[in-house]
Amino acid sequence: MSVTLAVLAGVLAAVGTALVLHRTLTRIVLGLGILGNAVNLLVLAAGTPPGTAPIIGRSGRFGDPVPPALVLTAIVIGFGTIAFLLAVAYRSWTIDGSDEVEDDIEDRRLAEADPHDADDPDLDADERSVP
Amino acid sequence: MSRPRDSVILTTSVNGLVPVLVLVAVVVTFRGHNAPGGGFAGGLIVAAAVILRYLADGPRAVDRLPVQPMTLVGAGLCLAVAVAVAPLFVGGQVLESYIWTLDVPAVGKVKVVSSAGFDLGVFLLVVGAVTGMLAAFVEADDAEAPDVVGSAILESGPADDRAPDGRVADGRLADGRSSADPTGGGPGSRR
Amino acid sequence: MTPWMALCIVVPLGGAAVSLALHGRLLAQRVIGVAAVATTVALALAVLVQVDHDGRISADLGGWPVPIGITLVADRLSALMLVIGTVMLFAVLVYALGQRAQDERSPWYVPVYLVLTAGVCQAFLAGDLFNLFVSFEVLLMSSYVLVTLEGNDRQIRAGITYVVINVIESTLLLLAVALVFAATGTLNLAELPRRLAELPAGVALGLNLLLLLAFGLKAAVFPLFSWLPDSYPAAPSPVTAVFAGLLTKVGVYAIIRTQTQLFPGELRTLLMVVAGLTMVVGVLGAIAQSDMKRILSFHIVSQIGYMVMGLAIGGVAAIAATIFFVLHQIPTKTSLFLVEGIVERETGTSSTTGGAAGMARRSGPLALLFLLPALSLAGIPPLSGFVGKVALVESGFARDAWVVTAVALGVSLLTLVSMVKIWSGVFWGDVPGRTAATDGTLGTDAAEGRDDRDGERPVAGVLRRHPLMSAVTGGVVALTLAIALLAGPVYRYCERAARQLAVPAGQVGGPAAGEARGENP
Numbered sequence: 001m002s003v004t005l006a007v008l009a010g011v012l013a014a015v016g017t018a019l020v021l022h023r024t025l026t027r028i029v030l031g032l033g034i035l036g037n038a039v040n041l042l043v044l045a046a047g048t049p050p051g052t053a054p055i056i057g058r059s060g061r062f063g064d065p066v067p068p069a070l071v072l073t074a075i076v077i078g079f080g081t082i083a084f085l086l087a088v089a090y091r092s093w094t095i096d097g098s099d100e101v102e103d104d105i106e107d108r109r110l111a112e113a114d115p116h117d118a119d120d121p122d123l124d125a126d127e128r129s130v131p
Numbered sequence: 132m133s134r135p136r137d138s139v140i141l142t143t144s145v146n147g148l149v150p151v152l153v154l155v156a157v158v159v160t161f162r163g164h165n166a167p168g169g170g171f172a173g174g175l176i177v178a179a180a181v182i183l184r185y186l187a188d189g190p191r192a193v194d195r196l197p198v199q200p201m202t203l204v205g206a207g208l209c210l211a212v213a214v215a216v217a218p219l220f221v222g223g224q225v226l227e228s229y230i231w232t233l234d235v236p237a238v239g240k241v242k243v244v245s246s247a248g249f250d251l252g253v254f255l256l257v258v259g260a261v262t263g264m265l266a267a268f269v270e271a272d273d274a275e276a277p278d279v280v281g282s283a284i285l286e287s288g289p290a291d292d293r294a295p296d297g298r299v300a301d302g303r304l305a306d307g308r309s310s311a312d313p314t315g316g317g318p319g320s321r322r
Numbered sequence: 323m324t325p326w327m328a329l330c331i332v333v334p335l336g337g338a339a340v341s342l343a344l345h346g347r348l349l350a351q352r353v354i355g356v357a358a359v360a361t362t363v364a365l366a367l368a369v370l371v372q373v374d375h376d377g378r379i380s381a382d383l384g385g386w387p388v389p390i391g392i393t394l395v396a397d398r399l400s401a402l403m404l405v406i407g408t409v410m411l412f413a414v415l416v417y418a419l420g421q422r423a424q425d426e427r428s429p430w431y432v433p434v435y436l437v438l439t440a441g442v443c444q445a446f447l448a449g450d451l452f453n454l455f456v457s458f459e460v461l462l463m464s465s466y467v468l469v470t471l472e473g474n475d476r477q478i479r480a481g482i483t484y485v486v487i488n489v490i491e492s493t494l495l496l497l498a499v500a501l502v503f504a505a506t507g508t509l510n511l512a513e514l515p516r517r518l519a520e521l522p523a524g525v526a527l528g529l530n531l532l533l534l535l536a537f538g539l540k541a542a543v544f545p546l547f548s549w550l551p552d553s554y555p556a557a558p559s560p561v562t563a564v565f566a567g568l569l570t571k572v573g574v575y576a577i578i579r580t581q582t583q584l585f586p587g588e589l590r591t592l593l594m595v596v597a598g599l600t601m602v603v604g605v606l607g608a609i610a611q612s613d614m615k616r617i618l619s620f621h622i623v624s625q626i627g628y629m630v631m632g633l634a635i636g637g638v639a640a641i642a643a644t645i646f647f648v649l650h651q652i653p654t655k656t657s658l659f660l661v662e663g664i665v666e667r668e669t670g671t672s673s674t675t676g677g678a679a680g681m682a683r684r685s686g687p688l689a690l691l692f693l694l695p696a697l698s699l700a701g702i703p704p705l706s707g708f709v710g711k712v713a714l715v716e717s718g719f720a721r722d723a724w725v726v727t728a729v730a731l732g733v734s735l736l737t738l739v740s741m742v743k744i745w746s747g748v749f750w751g752d753v754p755g756r757t758a759a760t761d762g763t764l765g766t767d768a769a770e771g772r773d774d775r776d777g778e779r780p781v782a783g784v785l786r787r788h789p790l791m792s793a794v795t796g797g798v799v800a801l802t803l804a805i806a807l808l809a810g811p812v813y814r815y816c817e818r819a820a821r822q823l824a825v826p827a828g829q830v831g832g833p834a835a836g837e838a839r840g841e842n843p
Contacts, residue, residue: 020486020490025482028486032486032489032490032493035490035493036489036493039493039496039497039500040496042497042500043496043497043500046500046501046503046504047503047504053165053166055165066452066503066509067500067503069452070452070455070496070499070500070503073452073455073456073459074496076171077456077459077463077492080463081463081466081485081489081492083264084463084466084467084485085482085485085486085489087264087267087268088470088478088481088482088485089482090268090271091470091473091478092478092479092482094271095474095475095478096475101479101482101483101486102479105479106552106555106611106613106616107551107552110610110611110612199345201342201345202342202343202345204342205339205340205341205342205343205344205345205433206339206343207339208335208336208338208339208342209336209339209340209343211339212332212335212336212339213336215332216329216332216336219325223385224325224328224381224382224383224384224385225325225328225329225332225381225383225384226328226383226384226392227384227385228384
C-alpha cells in the first residue's frame with residue numbers, strides 16, 4: 001500500500017469533512033466531491049499492486065480488477081450525484097436567493113412552542129389559521 | 132452565462148475540434164472492449180463536444196440539437212437492456228456476450244462482439260444525459276433572462292449576470308434534476 | 323438456469339427505457355409502468371416459489387463464474403422481501419396514478435419510479451457487496467429525484483438534507499466495501515463469512531462497525547435517524563409511502579444480512595442499546611409532533627427499533643420474529659401513508675390540530691382503513707403487528723433480554739397513544755368549516771368493518787371521489803389482514819428463512835452455492 005496515496009486520502013478526507021460541515025450548500029457539494037475522491041483513492045490504495053489488464057488468454061502479472069471497477073462505478077455515481085446536487089443548489093438559489101441549508105422548520109416550531117399549551121384551544125385556533 | 136461569446140478564436144477552433152472529438156469518441160467507444168475506453172468515456176467526449184459548441188455559440192447550440200436528449204437516453208437504455216436480454220432468446224444468460232469473427236473482403240478478419248451493442252447503448256445514454264443536463268440548465272438560465280432584462284438592466288445595466296432573487300416558474304428545473312437520474316441508472320445497467 | 327432473478331432487474335429497467343423514449347406521452351408511460359411493475363411482481367413470485375422449493379438459487383450474469391462475474395442470489399429472506407417489495411411498489415404506483423397530483427403528471431415520474439423498482443430488486447438479489455453498493459446507488463439516485471420532483475421550496479429544503487446524508491452514507495458504504503475487499507480479497511456474500519472469520523478480531527470489528535454505520539444511516543436507527551422525519555414528509559404522499567414501506571427496510575435487510583451471516587452475533591450489546599433507544603426516541607418524537615405525516619415518519623424510526631431488537635436478541639426464533647415483523651411492517655406502514663394521502667388530498671392538510679378533523683364523520687370506511695393498520699402498528703390482537711410483537715417479546719424473554727423487551731412493551735403503549743393523537747385530531751370530531759359530505763351509509767360501517775374489500779367498493783363520498791386510491795389502500799390493508807390471518811404458514815416460512823440465515827458461516831459458502839449452481843446448469 002502506497003504511503004503517499006494513504007496520506008493523500010487522509011488529507012482529502014479531512015478537507016472534505018471540514019467543507020461538509022459548513023452551512024453553505026456549494027461548500028457542502030464541494031466537500032462531498034472531495035470526500036468521494038478521498039475514498040476513491042483509498043480504494044485504489046487498498047487494491048493489489050498494478051499489473052496488466054486481467055483478460056483471459058493473456059499472460060503476465062495481472063492487476064486486481066475489482067478496486068478499479070469499484071472506483072470507476074463510484075466516480076460515475078459521484079458524477080451523477082454532484083450534478084444533481086448542483087441542480088438542487090441552483091434551484092434553491094432561484095427560490096430564495098440563499099445558499100444556506102436551513103433547519104427543520106417544523107422541528108424548530110415545535111421546540112419554540114410551549115409544551116403546556118399544546119392542547120390549548122387558543123393555540124389550535126392560531127394554527128388553524130396558519131395553513 | 133446565456134450570452135454567446137463573440138470569440139473568433141474559440142468559434143473557429145471549435146468548428147475544427149468537434150468533428151475530431153466525435154471521431155475520437157467513436158474510437159474510444161469501440162476499443163473499450165479490451166482496452167481502456169468504452170461507452171461511458173466515449174459518451175462523455177461527445178458531450179464535451181456539445182458543451183464546447185455551447186461555449187462558442189451560446190444557447191443556439193442547444194436549441195439546434197438534432198435529437199431530444201431524453202429520447203437519446205431512452206434509446207440508449209433500450210439498446211443496453213435489449214442487448215442484455217437478447218441472449219435469453221438463444222438459450223444463453225442475461226448479459227452473456229458472443230464473439231463472431233467475420234471475413235470481410237479487402238479488410239480481413241473483423242471481430243464483432245455482441246457486447247459492443249451494450250457499449251453503444253451506454254454511449255447514447257451518457258450523451259443524452261449530459262446534454263440533457265446542459266439543456267436544462269440553459270433553459271433555466273433563459274427563463275431567468277426576462278428578470279435580468281426587465282429589472283436588472285434598467286437598474287444596474289447588463290453587467291449584472293443574474294438577478295439574485297430571480298424566480299423560475301415551478302417545475303422548471305424538473306428537467307435538470309431528472310436528467311441526473313439516468314446517469315445514476317447508468318452504472319446499474321452497465322454491470 | 324432460470325432467468326427470473328435477472329429479469330426482476332431487467333424488466334423494470336427496460337420499462338424505464340421505453341417510457342423515457344416515450345417522453346411526453348403520459349398515458350403510454352403509465353401503461354408501461356404498470357405493466358412493467360406487474361410483470362416484476364409475477365417474476366418475484368416465481369422466484370419465491372422456486373426458492374422455497376430449492377432453498378437457495380443463484381445466477382451468474384453473463385455466464386461468468388463466481389469469482390469473476392456478478393452473481394445474483396436469492397434465499398428465502400431475499401425472495402420474501404422481493405415479493406412484498408414489488409407488491410408494494412405496484413400498489414403505490416397504481417395509487418399515484420389515481421391521485422392525479424402534480425408530481426405524477428411529470429414525464430419523469432414513471433421512468434424514475436421504474437429505476438427505483440429495479441434498484442430495490444437488485445438490492446434484495448445482490449450476491450456480493452459490490453452489487454449491493456451499486457443497487458443502493460440506483461435506488462438512492464431515483465429516490466433523490468422523487469423526493470424533489472415538485473421542486474417547491476419545502477421539497478428542496480428537505481431534499482438537500484436527504485441527498486447530502488445519503489451521499490455521505492454511500493461514501494461510507496463504499497469505504498466499508500473497499501476495506502472489506504482489502505482485508506479479505508473477496509466481496510462475495512457466500513465467500514465472505516469464511517474469510518472474515520480468519521481475520522483478527524479487531525479488524526473484523528472495525529469492518530463490522532463501518533458496515534453497520536453505513537446501513538444504519540439508511541435504516542435510520544437511533545443516533546442516525548434525524549434526517550428521516552425531516553425529509554420524508556416533504557415528499558408527495560405516495561412517494562413517502564413507498565419510502566416508508568421500503569427504503570428503510572432495504573437498510574434493515576442489509577443489516578440483517580450482515581449481522582446474521584457475515585458477523586454472526588458479534589455486536590449484540592450495541593445492537594440492544596441501539597434498538598432500545600431507537601424505539602424510545604422514535605415514539606417520543608412521534609408524540610411530540612402535530613402533523614399526521616410527521617407522526618408516521620417518526621414511527622418508521624420507532625418500528626425500526628423492534629427489528630434491530632430482534633437481531634440483537636439473536637437465535638433462530640428472534641430472527642424469524644424479526645423477518646415476520648419486517649414483513650408486517652412494510653404493508654402496514656405503506657397503508658398508513660396511503661390513508662394519509664387520501665386525507666391530504668381531501669382536506670389539503672395533514673395537521674392533527676384542525677383542518678383535517680372529522681374525517682370519520684365524512685367517511686367511515688376511510689377511518690376504518692386507518693384504524694386497522696394503526697392498531698396493527700400498536701400491536702393490538704388479532705392484527706399482524708400483534709403476532710410480530712408477541713414473537714419478538716417471546717424470544718426476548720426466552721433469551722433473558724428483559725430490559726429491551728420491557729422497553730418494547732412500553733413503546734407499544736406509547737405507539738397507541740400517538741395513534742390516538744392522529745385519530746382524535748384527524749378522524750374524530752366535527753368537520754371544521756364546511757358541511758360534511760352527506761353520508762347515508764355511515765351506519766353500516768360497523769357491519770362492513772370486517773370486510774377486507776371494503777375499499778374496493780367505496781361506500782362514502784370521500785372514497786368514491788378517489789376510487790383508485792381507495793381501492794389500492796383497501797387492497798394493502800387487506801394484505802396486512804391477510805398476513806394476520808395466514809400468520810401460521812407465513813410465520814413458518816419466516817422460520818425457514820431464519821434457519822437458512824443461521825447456517826454456520828463455513829457452510830454457507832462452498833456447498834450451498836455450489837449445489838445451487840449444479841442445479842442450474
